[in-house]
Amino acid sequence: MTKNIIRVRFAPSPTGYLHIGGARTALYNWLFAKHNNGSFILRIEDTDEIRSTNESIKIIIDSLEWLGINWDEGPYFENGLIKEKGNFGPYFQMQRTKAGIYQKYIDILLKEDKAYYCYCNQEELEQMRKNQILNKIPPKYDNRCRNLTLEERKKKELEGRKPVVRFKMPLEGETIFNDLIRGEIKFNNSLLDDFVILKTNGTPTYNFACVIDDYLMNITHVIRGEDHISNTPKQIQLYNALKLKSPEFAHLSIILGPDGSKLSKRHCATSVLEYKNSGYLPQAMFNYLTLLGWSTQESQQIFELNELIEKFSIEKCSKGSAIFDCKKLLWINGEYIRKTDIDTLFEYVKNFLNMDIFDKIKYNYIKKAIALEQEKIKLLTDIPNLIEFFIKENITYNKEAIEKALKKPNIKNILIELKEKILNLDNFNKTYLEKIFREYAKEKNLKTSPIFHAVRVTVSGRLTGPSLFEMLELLGKEVVVKRMDYVINNILSGE
Numbered sequence: 001m002t003k004n005i006i007r008v009r010f011a012p013s014p015t016g017y018l019h020i021g022g023a024r025t026a027l028y029n030w031l032f033a034k035h036n037n038g039s040f041i042l043r044i045e046d047t048d049e050i051r052s053t054n055e056s057i058k059i060i061i062d063s064l065e066w067l068g069i070n071w072d073e074g075p076y077f078e079n080g081l082i083k084e085k086g087n088f089g090p091y092f093q094m095q096r097t098k099a100g101i102y103q104k105y106i107d108i109l110l111k112e113d114k115a116y117y118c119y120c121n122q123e124e125l126e127q128m129r130k131n132q133i134l135n136k137i138p139p140k141y142d143n144r145c146r147n148l149t150l151e152e153r154k155k156k157e158l159e160g161r162k163p164v165v166r167f168k169m170p171l172e173g174e175t176i177f178n179d180l181i182r183g184e185i186k187f188n189n190s191l192l193d194d195f196v197i198l199k200t201n202g203t204p205t206y207n208f209a210c211v212i213d214d215y216l217m218n219i220t221h222v223i224r225g226e227d228h229i230s231n232t233p234k235q236i237q238l239y240n241a242l243k244l245k246s247p248e249f250a251h252l253s254i255i256l257g258p259d260g261s262k263l264s265k266r267h268c269a270t271s272v273l274e275y276k277n278s279g280y281l282p283q284a285m286f287n288y289l290t291l292l293g294w295s296t297q298e299s300q301q302i303f304e305l306n307e308l309i310e311k312f313s314i315e316k317c318s319k320g321s322a323i324f325d326c327k328k329l330l331w332i333n334g335e336y337i338r339k340t341d342i343d344t345l346f347e348y349v350k351n352f353l354n355m356d357i358f359d360k361i362k363y364n365y366i367k368k369a370i371a372l373e374q375e376k377i378k379l380l381t382d383i384p385n386l387i388e389f390f391i392k393e394n395i396t397y398n399k400e401a402i403e404k405a406l407k408k409p410n411i412k413n414i415l416i417e418l419k420e421k422i423l424n425l426d427n428f429n430k431t432y433l434e435k436i437f438r439e440y441a442k443e444k445n446l447k448t449s450p451i452f453h454a455v456r457v458t459v460s461g462r463l464t465g466p467s468l469f470e471m472l473e474l475l476g477k478e479v480v481v482k483r484m485d486y487v488i489n490n491i492l493s494g495e
Helices: 020-035 054-067 093-098 101-111 122-134 150-158 206-216 226-241 272-277 282-290 305-311 326-339 342-352 360-376 380-391 399-406 411-423 430-443 448-460 468-475 477-491
Strands: 007-010 039-042 074-078 081-085 115-118 164-167 174-179 183-188 196-198 221-225 248-252
Touching: 007 020, 007 221, 020 039, 020 054, 020 221, 020 248, 020 282, 020 305, 039 074, 054 074, 054 272, 054 282, 093 101, 093 206, 101 115, 101 164, 101 196, 101 206, 164 226, 174 226, 174 248, 183 226, 196 206, 206 226, 221 226, 226 248, 272 282, 282 305, 282 326, 326 360, 342 360, 342 380, 360 380, 360 468, 399 448, 399 477, 411 430, 411 448, 411 477, 430 448, 430 468, 448 468, 448 477, 468 477
Parallel strands: 007 039, 221 248
Antiparallel strands: 074 081, 115 164, 164 196, 174 183
């Protein structure tokens, strides 16, 4: 294995979407590689041929790219085709299987009597398990095929039985390893069973394939979820049996929902792309996922990307479960929206605007509308509704807003008189608009609040929104006068 060069990998199974836990695992591997000037590899573990699909590969790649996680080696899509980059391919386990990469090591283990053929069928294995549970024995394979003679093997093959290959685990002693997060972890070998390393169809199992792949790809550190802790002693014993150097291991804490149960859709979305479609910024999602099981001494919450790379260390990851807090994610998203420059924000928003936007003038107009509401935005999906009245020619008037702001004594007359002042205004900007509105209120001995509310509802159809005079300036004199005419002649026509 190459010395001093950090190489880590993210190796998802392409059987569905990229979920939150997988995304965090990829992110931590990426940060660890970047912090140590190492390499991050994407490998696809597609040995489940029935459930693995190209569509899932595309979803995983799209999810990683949206989060801003790039990889130095592995598959990628170009013009709809899957391609690969890197010197350690193929980066798909099924391609590696067909190339005979795994069989070479299976043959070594069989030749050295460190693995054996097992002919037990599914019914026998199930009955074995039932008997063990009945006798209060921890269920595991009972090694009945471990020492079959050649004659016994031939007899079973004549019966038409197709064997799997099992690895011979040590029957005594302990398997001990140092977890970079959890410290020393021990397993009693007598409690570990002779696990399958090759299926009857010639496909390697997860525990075997990932050991061979990690070795051949020079992986120095395996960073994965705590659900893999029980796999680690099996993999370490495979490294030992093949006389290969084992990588270092770190197992990340599980992510739970706010109620302490396993994170699921009843808590919030579990797919990365669902958050993209719900209006979250990738930078906010990246930032929040980093905080799920890792923190700084100062409990910093918002980071620049370079800060995260500089400060990240695997030793600071928590052993305890991480709680996925949807409210905190929403808060972080709002913080990122507020600090994102308007041109960048607009590029994200375009996908959520259900309208035809062609010319530069309209682009700039919409950017200005978004900028007026930027402090209030929590999700990109909020924006179409917030700026709708800037864009639509015929706006919808909220009934509650009409009752609270327009159905008041003398409002119709106030709007008529203000409209005349606006028509005579040469400089239609927020400064002059505020000046004439306040002068009018003083002249009529009226409070400004009901006047401002009435005008706001008149031009926007709602009680809340951005600064009134900035809003009027952006809408422009023609639109403002037109909407005042509509309210005077339609909504307040009978008064």
